[in-house]
Amino acid sequence: MPAKLVAGLSDAVRHAYQESTGQSFDTLFERLRAAPYVMLPKAFAPGHLPSTPQNFIPVPDADGTLIARVSAVIALGELGMETVSYGAENDGELFVNLVVIPGEGRIADKSKGGMRGHTDAVTFPFRGQLDVSNPDIAPSPDFVCLSGLRNPDSVRTTIMPMSEVLANLSVEHLDELKKQQFHIRSQKTFIPGMNLILGNEHGIDEGEILLDVGQETWVRYSHSSILVNEEEQPAAAEANSAFAAACHRHSRSVVVEPGDILLVNNRLALHGRSDVGGEPGGESRWILRTYGLDTTGLTKGQRYSKPAYMLFP
Ligand SMILES: [Fe+2]
Structure with missing residues:
Protein backbone atom coordinates (compact mmCIF):
# COMPACT_ATOMS: atom_id res chain seq x y z
CA MET A 1 0.00 0.00 0.00
CA PRO A 2 1.35 3.43 -0.93
CA ALA A 3 0.56 4.99 2.48
CA LYS A 4 2.64 2.39 4.32
CA LEU A 5 5.51 2.71 1.88
CA VAL A 6 5.75 6.45 2.48
CA ALA A 7 5.56 6.14 6.25
CA GLY A 8 8.57 3.85 6.20
CA LEU A 9 10.76 5.91 3.88
CA SER A 10 9.93 9.59 4.28
CA ASP A 11 11.98 10.10 7.45
CA ALA A 12 15.00 8.58 5.74
CA VAL A 13 14.64 10.92 2.75
CA ARG A 14 14.25 13.99 4.98
CA HIS A 15 17.31 13.12 7.01
CA ALA A 16 19.37 12.51 3.91
CA TYR A 17 18.33 15.89 2.50
CA GLN A 18 19.13 17.77 5.70
CA GLU A 19 22.49 16.04 6.06
CA SER A 20 23.62 16.55 2.51
CA THR A 21 22.47 20.20 2.20
CA GLY A 22 22.57 21.44 5.79
CA GLN A 23 19.14 22.96 5.20
CA SER A 24 15.81 22.29 6.82
CA PHE A 25 13.42 20.12 4.86
CA ASP A 26 10.47 22.23 6.01
CA THR A 27 11.67 25.24 4.02
CA LEU A 28 12.01 23.11 0.91
CA PHE A 29 8.58 21.58 1.58
CA GLU A 30 6.85 24.99 1.66
CA ARG A 31 8.62 26.10 -1.50
CA LEU A 32 7.76 22.95 -3.46
CA ARG A 33 4.12 22.98 -2.35
CA ALA A 34 3.73 26.52 -3.73
CA ALA A 35 5.53 25.87 -7.04
CA PRO A 36 3.58 25.36 -10.30
CA TYR A 37 5.62 22.21 -10.89
CA VAL A 38 8.51 20.28 -9.42
CA MET A 39 10.90 18.49 -11.78
CA LEU A 40 12.98 15.71 -10.25
CA PRO A 41 15.53 14.87 -12.96
CA LYS A 42 16.96 11.34 -12.91
CA ALA A 43 14.87 10.45 -9.87
CA PHE A 44 15.19 6.75 -10.65
CA ALA A 45 17.14 4.38 -12.92
CA PRO A 46 14.54 2.91 -15.29
CA GLY A 47 16.06 -0.60 -15.42
CA HIS A 48 14.52 -3.34 -17.53
CA LEU A 49 11.38 -2.47 -19.48
CA PRO A 50 9.22 -4.55 -21.82
CA SER A 51 7.89 -3.08 -25.09
CA THR A 52 5.77 0.02 -24.62
CA PRO A 53 2.20 -1.09 -23.88
CA GLN A 54 -0.65 -0.04 -26.16
CA ASN A 55 -3.33 0.94 -23.67
CA PHE A 56 -3.83 2.93 -20.47
CA ILE A 57 -3.94 -0.21 -18.36
CA PRO A 58 -2.48 -2.47 -17.15
CA VAL A 59 1.01 -1.26 -16.27
CA PRO A 60 3.18 -4.31 -17.00
CA ASP A 61 5.13 -5.69 -14.05
CA ALA A 62 8.87 -5.24 -14.62
CA ASP A 63 11.86 -3.88 -12.70
CA GLY A 64 11.63 -0.61 -14.61
CA THR A 65 7.96 0.08 -13.91
CA LEU A 66 8.25 -1.01 -10.28
CA ILE A 67 11.07 1.42 -9.47
CA ALA A 68 9.19 4.18 -11.31
CA ARG A 69 6.05 3.59 -9.27
CA VAL A 70 7.82 3.34 -5.92
CA SER A 71 9.74 6.54 -6.70
CA ALA A 72 6.53 8.39 -7.58
CA VAL A 73 4.84 7.32 -4.34
CA ILE A 74 7.84 8.49 -2.29
CA ALA A 75 8.16 11.80 -4.18
CA LEU A 76 4.48 12.57 -3.59
CA GLY A 77 4.76 11.47 0.02
CA GLU A 78 7.57 13.97 0.61
CA LEU A 79 5.16 16.71 -0.46
CA GLY A 80 2.59 15.48 2.07
CA MET A 81 0.55 13.81 -0.67
CA GLU A 82 -1.06 10.42 -0.66
CA THR A 83 -0.89 8.60 -3.99
CA VAL A 84 -4.49 8.07 -5.12
CA SER A 85 -6.71 7.03 -8.02
CA TYR A 86 -10.39 7.52 -8.81
CA GLY A 87 -12.63 4.50 -9.27
CA ALA A 88 -14.29 6.14 -12.27
CA GLU A 89 -11.09 6.48 -14.29
CA ASN A 90 -9.31 3.50 -15.86
CA ASP A 91 -10.90 1.03 -13.41
CA GLY A 92 -9.33 2.84 -10.47
CA GLU A 93 -5.79 1.73 -11.37
CA LEU A 94 -3.22 3.65 -9.32
CA PHE A 95 -0.85 4.04 -12.28
CA VAL A 96 -1.74 4.30 -15.95
CA ASN A 97 0.34 4.27 -19.12
CA LEU A 98 0.38 7.44 -21.19
CA VAL A 99 1.22 5.92 -24.55
CA VAL A 100 0.16 5.98 -28.20
CA ILE A 101 -2.95 3.83 -28.48
CA PRO A 102 -3.45 2.03 -31.81
CA GLY A 103 -6.59 2.09 -33.93
CA GLU A 104 -9.24 4.62 -34.82
CA GLY A 105 -11.59 6.69 -32.73
CA ARG A 106 -11.42 9.48 -30.22
CA ILE A 107 -9.29 7.83 -27.53
CA ALA A 108 -6.72 6.57 -30.06
CA ASP A 109 -6.59 9.95 -31.84
CA LYS A 110 -6.26 11.79 -28.56
CA SER A 111 -3.36 9.61 -27.48
CA LYS A 112 -1.32 10.80 -30.49
CA GLY A 113 -2.26 14.44 -30.60
CA GLY A 114 -1.21 17.42 -28.56
CA MET A 115 -3.25 18.40 -25.53
CA ARG A 116 -4.25 21.93 -24.61
CA GLY A 117 -3.91 23.17 -21.07
CA HIS A 118 -6.13 21.61 -18.44
CA THR A 119 -6.32 20.47 -14.85
CA ASP A 120 -7.15 16.82 -14.20
CA ALA A 121 -10.49 15.62 -12.80
CA VAL A 122 -11.87 19.05 -13.62
CA THR A 123 -15.45 18.50 -12.40
CA PHE A 124 -14.44 17.28 -8.94
CA PRO A 125 -14.42 19.83 -6.10
CA PHE A 126 -11.44 21.84 -4.97
CA ARG A 127 -9.95 20.38 -1.80
CA GLY A 128 -11.91 21.81 1.13
CA GLN A 129 -15.20 22.07 -0.79
CA LEU A 130 -18.01 19.57 -1.25
CA ASP A 131 -19.72 18.71 -4.50
CA VAL A 132 -23.22 20.18 -4.62
CA SER A 133 -24.94 17.07 -5.95
CA ASN A 134 -23.03 14.40 -4.05
CA PRO A 135 -20.82 15.05 -0.98
CA ASP A 136 -19.08 11.71 -1.48
CA ILE A 137 -17.29 12.93 -4.59
CA ALA A 138 -13.63 13.28 -3.63
CA PRO A 139 -11.62 16.40 -4.45
CA SER A 140 -9.60 16.58 -7.64
CA PRO A 141 -5.91 15.81 -7.14
CA ASP A 142 -3.44 18.39 -5.81
CA PHE A 143 -0.68 16.97 -8.01
CA VAL A 144 -0.41 15.09 -11.28
CA CYS A 145 2.70 12.94 -11.21
CA LEU A 146 4.42 11.90 -14.45
CA SER A 147 7.24 9.33 -14.38
CA GLY A 148 9.26 9.10 -17.61
CA LEU A 149 10.03 5.65 -18.99
CA ARG A 150 10.59 6.38 -22.70
CA MET A 160 0.97 27.16 -17.66
CA PRO A 161 1.71 28.62 -14.21
CA MET A 162 -1.20 30.57 -12.71
CA SER A 163 1.22 33.00 -11.05
CA GLU A 164 2.05 34.32 -14.53
CA VAL A 165 -1.31 33.81 -16.22
CA LEU A 166 -3.35 35.61 -13.56
CA ALA A 167 -0.89 38.49 -13.27
CA ASN A 168 -1.79 39.31 -16.85
CA LEU A 169 -5.55 39.46 -16.43
CA SER A 170 -7.60 42.50 -15.49
CA VAL A 171 -9.39 42.70 -12.14
CA GLU A 172 -12.72 42.54 -14.00
CA HIS A 173 -11.74 39.32 -15.77
CA LEU A 174 -10.47 37.78 -12.54
CA ASP A 175 -13.74 38.64 -10.80
CA GLU A 176 -15.75 36.98 -13.56
CA LEU A 177 -13.63 33.82 -13.37
CA LYS A 178 -14.27 33.61 -9.61
CA LYS A 179 -18.07 33.70 -10.03
CA GLN A 180 -20.06 30.48 -9.87
CA GLN A 181 -21.34 30.74 -13.42
CA PHE A 182 -19.48 28.21 -15.57
CA HIS A 183 -20.79 24.95 -16.89
CA ILE A 184 -18.04 22.34 -16.66
CA ARG A 185 -18.16 18.98 -18.40
CA SER A 186 -16.16 15.93 -17.47
CA GLN A 187 -13.01 14.79 -19.20
CA LYS A 188 -13.45 11.82 -21.51
CA THR A 189 -11.39 9.33 -19.49
CA PHE A 190 -13.83 9.57 -16.56
CA ILE A 191 -17.13 9.31 -18.44
CA PRO A 192 -17.54 5.49 -18.83
CA GLY A 193 -16.71 4.99 -15.13
CA MET A 194 -19.04 7.79 -14.05
CA ASN A 195 -21.90 6.26 -16.01
CA LEU A 196 -21.23 2.93 -14.33
CA ILE A 197 -20.80 4.20 -10.77
CA LEU A 198 -22.99 7.32 -10.63
CA GLY A 199 -25.47 6.42 -13.36
CA ASN A 200 -24.64 9.61 -15.24
CA GLU A 201 -21.81 11.86 -16.33
CA HIS A 202 -20.73 14.11 -13.48
CA GLY A 203 -20.63 17.78 -14.34
CA ILE A 204 -20.91 21.21 -12.76
CA ASP A 205 -23.83 23.47 -13.61
CA GLU A 206 -22.66 26.69 -12.03
CA GLY A 207 -19.11 26.63 -10.84
CA GLU A 208 -16.12 28.94 -10.55
CA ILE A 209 -12.88 28.54 -12.48
CA LEU A 210 -10.74 30.37 -9.94
CA LEU A 211 -10.95 30.10 -6.16
CA ASP A 212 -9.06 32.16 -3.59
CA VAL A 213 -7.63 29.89 -0.90
CA GLY A 214 -5.47 31.62 1.70
CA GLN A 215 -2.73 33.46 -0.18
CA GLU A 216 -3.20 31.39 -3.32
CA THR A 217 -5.65 31.37 -6.20
CA TRP A 218 -6.52 27.87 -7.31
CA VAL A 219 -7.68 26.90 -10.77
CA ARG A 220 -9.73 24.19 -12.45
CA TYR A 221 -9.93 24.35 -16.19
CA SER A 222 -10.05 22.45 -19.42
CA HIS A 223 -10.31 24.23 -22.75
CA SER A 224 -12.72 21.65 -24.11
CA SER A 225 -14.82 21.25 -20.94
CA ILE A 226 -15.78 24.80 -19.99
CA LEU A 227 -19.00 25.92 -21.64
CA VAL A 228 -20.14 29.54 -21.61
CA ASN A 229 -23.11 30.96 -23.45
CA GLU A 230 -21.72 33.97 -25.30
CA GLU A 231 -25.12 35.58 -25.82
CA GLU A 232 -26.39 35.17 -22.26
CA GLN A 233 -23.10 35.59 -20.42
CA PRO A 234 -20.99 38.04 -22.42
CA ALA A 235 -18.79 39.09 -19.49
CA ALA A 236 -18.08 35.50 -18.50
CA ALA A 237 -17.35 34.56 -22.11
CA GLU A 238 -14.95 37.47 -22.50
CA ALA A 239 -13.12 36.59 -19.28
CA ASN A 240 -12.90 32.97 -20.40
CA SER A 241 -11.36 34.00 -23.73
CA ALA A 242 -8.90 36.33 -22.00
CA PHE A 243 -7.93 33.51 -19.64
CA ALA A 244 -7.38 31.05 -22.51
CA ALA A 245 -5.27 33.60 -24.38
CA ALA A 246 -3.16 34.34 -21.28
CA CYS A 247 -2.60 30.60 -20.77
CA HIS A 248 -1.37 30.35 -24.33
CA ARG A 249 1.03 33.29 -23.85
CA HIS A 250 2.45 31.94 -20.60
CA SER A 251 2.91 28.36 -21.68
CA ARG A 252 6.32 26.85 -21.04
CA SER A 253 7.49 23.31 -21.57
CA VAL A 254 9.77 20.61 -20.22
CA VAL A 255 10.84 17.22 -21.55
CA VAL A 256 10.16 14.32 -19.21
CA GLU A 257 13.14 12.06 -19.93
CA PRO A 258 13.43 8.42 -18.83
CA GLY A 259 14.03 8.43 -15.08
CA ASP A 260 12.56 11.90 -14.53
CA ILE A 261 9.58 12.58 -12.29
CA LEU A 262 7.51 15.65 -12.98
CA LEU A 263 5.01 16.76 -10.33
CA VAL A 264 2.55 19.29 -11.74
CA ASN A 265 0.55 21.29 -9.22
CA ASN A 266 -3.06 20.70 -10.33
CA ARG A 267 -4.28 23.83 -8.47
CA LEU A 268 -1.58 26.30 -9.48
CA ALA A 269 -0.94 25.32 -13.10
CA LEU A 270 -2.51 23.85 -16.20
CA HIS A 271 -0.68 21.12 -18.09
CA GLY A 272 -0.78 19.78 -21.62
CA ARG A 273 1.61 18.39 -24.20
CA SER A 274 2.83 18.81 -27.75
CA ASP A 275 2.06 16.34 -30.53
CA VAL A 276 3.19 12.78 -29.85
CA GLY A 277 2.63 11.10 -33.23
CA GLY A 278 4.53 7.97 -34.25
CA GLU A 279 3.70 4.30 -34.02
CA PRO A 280 2.39 2.50 -30.92
CA GLY A 281 4.33 -0.16 -29.03
CA GLY A 282 8.04 -0.92 -29.43
CA GLU A 283 10.24 1.78 -27.94
CA SER A 284 7.67 4.57 -28.29
CA ARG A 285 6.89 7.22 -25.69
CA TRP A 286 5.80 5.83 -22.33
CA ILE A 287 5.01 7.83 -19.24
CA LEU A 288 3.36 6.53 -16.06
CA ARG A 289 0.81 8.83 -14.52
CA THR A 290 -0.63 8.91 -11.02
CA TYR A 291 -2.23 11.48 -8.71
CA GLY A 292 -1.34 12.98 -5.34
CA LEU A 293 -3.81 14.46 -2.85
CA ASP A 294 -3.52 15.84 0.65
CA THR A 295 -6.10 13.48 2.14
CA THR A 296 -6.11 14.81 5.71
CA GLY A 297 -9.62 16.30 5.31
CA LEU A 298 -11.11 13.46 3.28
CA THR A 299 -14.43 12.07 4.53
CA LYS A 300 -15.10 8.37 4.90
CA GLY A 301 -17.53 8.31 2.00
CA GLN A 302 -15.01 9.85 -0.39
CA ARG A 303 -12.81 6.76 -0.38
CA TYR A 304 -13.38 3.08 -1.11
CA SER A 305 -12.43 0.68 1.64
CA LYS A 306 -10.79 -1.66 -0.87
CA PRO A 307 -8.37 -0.62 -2.22
CA ALA A 308 -7.94 2.28 0.20
CA TYR A 309 -5.98 4.41 -2.30
CA MET A 310 -9.04 4.54 -4.59
CA LEU A 311 -11.29 7.59 -4.21
CA PHE A 312 -14.97 8.00 -5.05
CA PRO A 313 -16.44 7.94 -7.62
FE1 LIG B 1 -3.92 15.69 -17.71
Whole structure:
Protein backbone atom coordinates (compact mmCIF):
# COMPACT_ATOMS: atom_id res chain seq x y z
CA MET A 1 0.00 0.00 0.00
CA PRO A 2 1.35 3.43 -0.93
CA ALA A 3 0.56 4.99 2.48
CA LYS A 4 2.64 2.39 4.32
CA LEU A 5 5.51 2.71 1.88
CA VAL A 6 5.75 6.45 2.48
CA ALA A 7 5.56 6.14 6.25
CA GLY A 8 8.57 3.85 6.20
CA LEU A 9 10.76 5.91 3.88
CA SER A 10 9.93 9.59 4.28
CA ASP A 11 11.98 10.10 7.45
CA ALA A 12 15.00 8.58 5.74
CA VAL A 13 14.64 10.92 2.75
CA ARG A 14 14.25 13.99 4.98
CA HIS A 15 17.31 13.12 7.01
CA ALA A 16 19.37 12.51 3.91
CA TYR A 17 18.33 15.89 2.50
CA GLN A 18 19.13 17.77 5.70
CA GLU A 19 22.49 16.04 6.06
CA SER A 20 23.62 16.55 2.51
CA THR A 21 22.47 20.20 2.20
CA GLY A 22 22.57 21.44 5.79
CA GLN A 23 19.14 22.96 5.20
CA SER A 24 15.81 22.29 6.82
CA PHE A 25 13.42 20.12 4.86
CA ASP A 26 10.47 22.23 6.01
CA THR A 27 11.67 25.24 4.02
CA LEU A 28 12.01 23.11 0.91
CA PHE A 29 8.58 21.58 1.58
CA GLU A 30 6.85 24.99 1.66
CA ARG A 31 8.62 26.10 -1.50
CA LEU A 32 7.76 22.95 -3.46
CA ARG A 33 4.12 22.98 -2.35
CA ALA A 34 3.73 26.52 -3.73
CA ALA A 35 5.53 25.87 -7.04
CA PRO A 36 3.58 25.36 -10.30
CA TYR A 37 5.62 22.21 -10.89
CA VAL A 38 8.51 20.28 -9.42
CA MET A 39 10.90 18.49 -11.78
CA LEU A 40 12.98 15.71 -10.25
CA PRO A 41 15.53 14.87 -12.96
CA LYS A 42 16.96 11.34 -12.91
CA ALA A 43 14.87 10.45 -9.87
CA PHE A 44 15.19 6.75 -10.65
CA ALA A 45 17.14 4.38 -12.92
CA PRO A 46 14.54 2.91 -15.29
CA GLY A 47 16.06 -0.60 -15.42
CA HIS A 48 14.52 -3.34 -17.53
CA LEU A 49 11.38 -2.47 -19.48
CA PRO A 50 9.22 -4.55 -21.82
CA SER A 51 7.89 -3.08 -25.09
CA THR A 52 5.77 0.02 -24.62
CA PRO A 53 2.20 -1.09 -23.88
CA GLN A 54 -0.65 -0.04 -26.16
CA ASN A 55 -3.33 0.94 -23.67
CA PHE A 56 -3.83 2.93 -20.47
CA ILE A 57 -3.94 -0.21 -18.36
CA PRO A 58 -2.48 -2.47 -17.15
CA VAL A 59 1.01 -1.26 -16.27
CA PRO A 60 3.18 -4.31 -17.00
CA ASP A 61 5.13 -5.69 -14.05
CA ALA A 62 8.87 -5.24 -14.62
CA ASP A 63 11.86 -3.88 -12.70
CA GLY A 64 11.63 -0.61 -14.61
CA THR A 65 7.96 0.08 -13.91
CA LEU A 66 8.25 -1.01 -10.28
CA ILE A 67 11.07 1.42 -9.47
CA ALA A 68 9.19 4.18 -11.31
CA ARG A 69 6.05 3.59 -9.27
CA VAL A 70 7.82 3.34 -5.92
CA SER A 71 9.74 6.54 -6.70
CA ALA A 72 6.53 8.39 -7.58
CA VAL A 73 4.84 7.32 -4.34
CA ILE A 74 7.84 8.49 -2.29
CA ALA A 75 8.16 11.80 -4.18
CA LEU A 76 4.48 12.57 -3.59
CA GLY A 77 4.76 11.47 0.02
CA GLU A 78 7.57 13.97 0.61
CA LEU A 79 5.16 16.71 -0.46
CA GLY A 80 2.59 15.48 2.07
CA MET A 81 0.55 13.81 -0.67
CA GLU A 82 -1.06 10.42 -0.66
CA THR A 83 -0.89 8.60 -3.99
CA VAL A 84 -4.49 8.07 -5.12
CA SER A 85 -6.71 7.03 -8.02
CA TYR A 86 -10.39 7.52 -8.81
CA GLY A 87 -12.63 4.50 -9.27
CA ALA A 88 -14.29 6.14 -12.27
CA GLU A 89 -11.09 6.48 -14.29
CA ASN A 90 -9.31 3.50 -15.86
CA ASP A 91 -10.90 1.03 -13.41
CA GLY A 92 -9.33 2.84 -10.47
CA GLU A 93 -5.79 1.73 -11.37
CA LEU A 94 -3.22 3.65 -9.32
CA PHE A 95 -0.85 4.04 -12.28
CA VAL A 96 -1.74 4.30 -15.95
CA ASN A 97 0.34 4.27 -19.12
CA LEU A 98 0.38 7.44 -21.19
CA VAL A 99 1.22 5.92 -24.55
CA VAL A 100 0.16 5.98 -28.20
CA ILE A 101 -2.95 3.83 -28.48
CA PRO A 102 -3.45 2.03 -31.81
CA GLY A 103 -6.59 2.09 -33.93
CA GLU A 104 -9.24 4.62 -34.82
CA GLY A 105 -11.59 6.69 -32.73
CA ARG A 106 -11.42 9.48 -30.22
CA ILE A 107 -9.29 7.83 -27.53
CA ALA A 108 -6.72 6.57 -30.06
CA ASP A 109 -6.59 9.95 -31.84
CA LYS A 110 -6.26 11.79 -28.56
CA SER A 111 -3.36 9.61 -27.48
CA LYS A 112 -1.32 10.80 -30.49
CA GLY A 113 -2.26 14.44 -30.60
CA GLY A 114 -1.21 17.42 -28.56
CA MET A 115 -3.25 18.40 -25.53
CA ARG A 116 -4.25 21.93 -24.61
CA GLY A 117 -3.91 23.17 -21.07
CA HIS A 118 -6.13 21.61 -18.44
CA THR A 119 -6.32 20.47 -14.85
CA ASP A 120 -7.15 16.82 -14.20
CA ALA A 121 -10.49 15.62 -12.80
CA VAL A 122 -11.87 19.05 -13.62
CA THR A 123 -15.45 18.50 -12.40
CA PHE A 124 -14.44 17.28 -8.94
CA PRO A 125 -14.42 19.83 -6.10
CA PHE A 126 -11.44 21.84 -4.97
CA ARG A 127 -9.95 20.38 -1.80
CA GLY A 128 -11.91 21.81 1.13
CA GLN A 129 -15.20 22.07 -0.79
CA LEU A 130 -18.01 19.57 -1.25
CA ASP A 131 -19.72 18.71 -4.50
CA VAL A 132 -23.22 20.18 -4.62
CA SER A 133 -24.94 17.07 -5.95
CA ASN A 134 -23.03 14.40 -4.05
CA PRO A 135 -20.82 15.05 -0.98
CA ASP A 136 -19.08 11.71 -1.48
CA ILE A 137 -17.29 12.93 -4.59
CA ALA A 138 -13.63 13.28 -3.63
CA PRO A 139 -11.62 16.40 -4.45
CA SER A 140 -9.60 16.58 -7.64
CA PRO A 141 -5.91 15.81 -7.14
CA ASP A 142 -3.44 18.39 -5.81
CA PHE A 143 -0.68 16.97 -8.01
CA VAL A 144 -0.41 15.09 -11.28
CA CYS A 145 2.70 12.94 -11.21
CA LEU A 146 4.42 11.90 -14.45
CA SER A 147 7.24 9.33 -14.38
CA GLY A 148 9.26 9.10 -17.61
CA LEU A 149 10.03 5.65 -18.99
CA ARG A 150 10.59 6.38 -22.70
CA ASN A 151 10.51 9.57 -24.74
CA PRO A 152 12.62 9.00 -27.88
CA ASP A 153 11.30 12.07 -29.73
CA SER A 154 11.60 14.40 -26.73
CA VAL A 155 7.88 15.18 -26.72
CA ARG A 156 7.35 18.25 -24.58
CA THR A 157 5.01 18.53 -21.61
CA THR A 158 3.56 22.04 -21.40
CA ILE A 159 2.85 23.90 -18.17
CA MET A 160 0.97 27.16 -17.66
CA PRO A 161 1.71 28.62 -14.21
CA MET A 162 -1.20 30.57 -12.71
CA SER A 163 1.22 33.00 -11.05
CA GLU A 164 2.05 34.32 -14.53
CA VAL A 165 -1.31 33.81 -16.22
CA LEU A 166 -3.35 35.61 -13.56
CA ALA A 167 -0.89 38.49 -13.27
CA ASN A 168 -1.79 39.31 -16.85
CA LEU A 169 -5.55 39.46 -16.43
CA SER A 170 -7.60 42.50 -15.49
CA VAL A 171 -9.39 42.70 -12.14
CA GLU A 172 -12.72 42.54 -14.00
CA HIS A 173 -11.74 39.32 -15.77
CA LEU A 174 -10.47 37.78 -12.54
CA ASP A 175 -13.74 38.64 -10.80
CA GLU A 176 -15.75 36.98 -13.56
CA LEU A 177 -13.63 33.82 -13.37
CA LYS A 178 -14.27 33.61 -9.61
CA LYS A 179 -18.07 33.70 -10.03
CA GLN A 180 -20.06 30.48 -9.87
CA GLN A 181 -21.34 30.74 -13.42
CA PHE A 182 -19.48 28.21 -15.57
CA HIS A 183 -20.79 24.95 -16.89
CA ILE A 184 -18.04 22.34 -16.66
CA ARG A 185 -18.16 18.98 -18.40
CA SER A 186 -16.16 15.93 -17.47
CA GLN A 187 -13.01 14.79 -19.20
CA LYS A 188 -13.45 11.82 -21.51
CA THR A 189 -11.39 9.33 -19.49
CA PHE A 190 -13.83 9.57 -16.56
CA ILE A 191 -17.13 9.31 -18.44
CA PRO A 192 -17.54 5.49 -18.83
CA GLY A 193 -16.71 4.99 -15.13
CA MET A 194 -19.04 7.79 -14.05
CA ASN A 195 -21.90 6.26 -16.01
CA LEU A 196 -21.23 2.93 -14.33
CA ILE A 197 -20.80 4.20 -10.77
CA LEU A 198 -22.99 7.32 -10.63
CA GLY A 199 -25.47 6.42 -13.36
CA ASN A 200 -24.64 9.61 -15.24
CA GLU A 201 -21.81 11.86 -16.33
CA HIS A 202 -20.73 14.11 -13.48
CA GLY A 203 -20.63 17.78 -14.34
CA ILE A 204 -20.91 21.21 -12.76
CA ASP A 205 -23.83 23.47 -13.61
CA GLU A 206 -22.66 26.69 -12.03
CA GLY A 207 -19.11 26.63 -10.84
CA GLU A 208 -16.12 28.94 -10.55
CA ILE A 209 -12.88 28.54 -12.48
CA LEU A 210 -10.74 30.37 -9.94
CA LEU A 211 -10.95 30.10 -6.16
CA ASP A 212 -9.06 32.16 -3.59
CA VAL A 213 -7.63 29.89 -0.90
CA GLY A 214 -5.47 31.62 1.70
CA GLN A 215 -2.73 33.46 -0.18
CA GLU A 216 -3.20 31.39 -3.32
CA THR A 217 -5.65 31.37 -6.20
CA TRP A 218 -6.52 27.87 -7.31
CA VAL A 219 -7.68 26.90 -10.77
CA ARG A 220 -9.73 24.19 -12.45
CA TYR A 221 -9.93 24.35 -16.19
CA SER A 222 -10.05 22.45 -19.42
CA HIS A 223 -10.31 24.23 -22.75
CA SER A 224 -12.72 21.65 -24.11
CA SER A 225 -14.82 21.25 -20.94
CA ILE A 226 -15.78 24.80 -19.99
CA LEU A 227 -19.00 25.92 -21.64
CA VAL A 228 -20.14 29.54 -21.61
CA ASN A 229 -23.11 30.96 -23.45
CA GLU A 230 -21.72 33.97 -25.30
CA GLU A 231 -25.12 35.58 -25.82
CA GLU A 232 -26.39 35.17 -22.26
CA GLN A 233 -23.10 35.59 -20.42
CA PRO A 234 -20.99 38.04 -22.42
CA ALA A 235 -18.79 39.09 -19.49
CA ALA A 236 -18.08 35.50 -18.50
CA ALA A 237 -17.35 34.56 -22.11
CA GLU A 238 -14.95 37.47 -22.50
CA ALA A 239 -13.12 36.59 -19.28
CA ASN A 240 -12.90 32.97 -20.40
CA SER A 241 -11.36 34.00 -23.73
CA ALA A 242 -8.90 36.33 -22.00
CA PHE A 243 -7.93 33.51 -19.64
CA ALA A 244 -7.38 31.05 -22.51
CA ALA A 245 -5.27 33.60 -24.38
CA ALA A 246 -3.16 34.34 -21.28
CA CYS A 247 -2.60 30.60 -20.77
CA HIS A 248 -1.37 30.35 -24.33
CA ARG A 249 1.03 33.29 -23.85
CA HIS A 250 2.45 31.94 -20.60
CA SER A 251 2.91 28.36 -21.68
CA ARG A 252 6.32 26.85 -21.04
CA SER A 253 7.49 23.31 -21.57
CA VAL A 254 9.77 20.61 -20.22
CA VAL A 255 10.84 17.22 -21.55
CA VAL A 256 10.16 14.32 -19.21
CA GLU A 257 13.14 12.06 -19.93
CA PRO A 258 13.43 8.42 -18.83
CA GLY A 259 14.03 8.43 -15.08
CA ASP A 260 12.56 11.90 -14.53
CA ILE A 261 9.58 12.58 -12.29
CA LEU A 262 7.51 15.65 -12.98
CA LEU A 263 5.01 16.76 -10.33
CA VAL A 264 2.55 19.29 -11.74
CA ASN A 265 0.55 21.29 -9.22
CA ASN A 266 -3.06 20.70 -10.33
CA ARG A 267 -4.28 23.83 -8.47
CA LEU A 268 -1.58 26.30 -9.48
CA ALA A 269 -0.94 25.32 -13.10
CA LEU A 270 -2.51 23.85 -16.20
CA HIS A 271 -0.68 21.12 -18.09
CA GLY A 272 -0.78 19.78 -21.62
CA ARG A 273 1.61 18.39 -24.20
CA SER A 274 2.83 18.81 -27.75
CA ASP A 275 2.06 16.34 -30.53
CA VAL A 276 3.19 12.78 -29.85
CA GLY A 277 2.63 11.10 -33.23
CA GLY A 278 4.53 7.97 -34.25
CA GLU A 279 3.70 4.30 -34.02
CA PRO A 280 2.39 2.50 -30.92
CA GLY A 281 4.33 -0.16 -29.03
CA GLY A 282 8.04 -0.92 -29.43
CA GLU A 283 10.24 1.78 -27.94
CA SER A 284 7.67 4.57 -28.29
CA ARG A 285 6.89 7.22 -25.69
CA TRP A 286 5.80 5.83 -22.33
CA ILE A 287 5.01 7.83 -19.24
CA LEU A 288 3.36 6.53 -16.06
CA ARG A 289 0.81 8.83 -14.52
CA THR A 290 -0.63 8.91 -11.02
CA TYR A 291 -2.23 11.48 -8.71
CA GLY A 292 -1.34 12.98 -5.34
CA LEU A 293 -3.81 14.46 -2.85
CA ASP A 294 -3.52 15.84 0.65
CA THR A 295 -6.10 13.48 2.14
CA THR A 296 -6.11 14.81 5.71
CA GLY A 297 -9.62 16.30 5.31
CA LEU A 298 -11.11 13.46 3.28
CA THR A 299 -14.43 12.07 4.53
CA LYS A 300 -15.10 8.37 4.90
CA GLY A 301 -17.53 8.31 2.00
CA GLN A 302 -15.01 9.85 -0.39
CA ARG A 303 -12.81 6.76 -0.38
CA TYR A 304 -13.38 3.08 -1.11
CA SER A 305 -12.43 0.68 1.64
CA LYS A 306 -10.79 -1.66 -0.87
CA PRO A 307 -8.37 -0.62 -2.22
CA ALA A 308 -7.94 2.28 0.20
CA TYR A 309 -5.98 4.41 -2.30
CA MET A 310 -9.04 4.54 -4.59
CA LEU A 311 -11.29 7.59 -4.21
CA PHE A 312 -14.97 8.00 -5.05
CA PRO A 313 -16.44 7.94 -7.62
FE1 LIG B 1 -3.92 15.69 -17.71
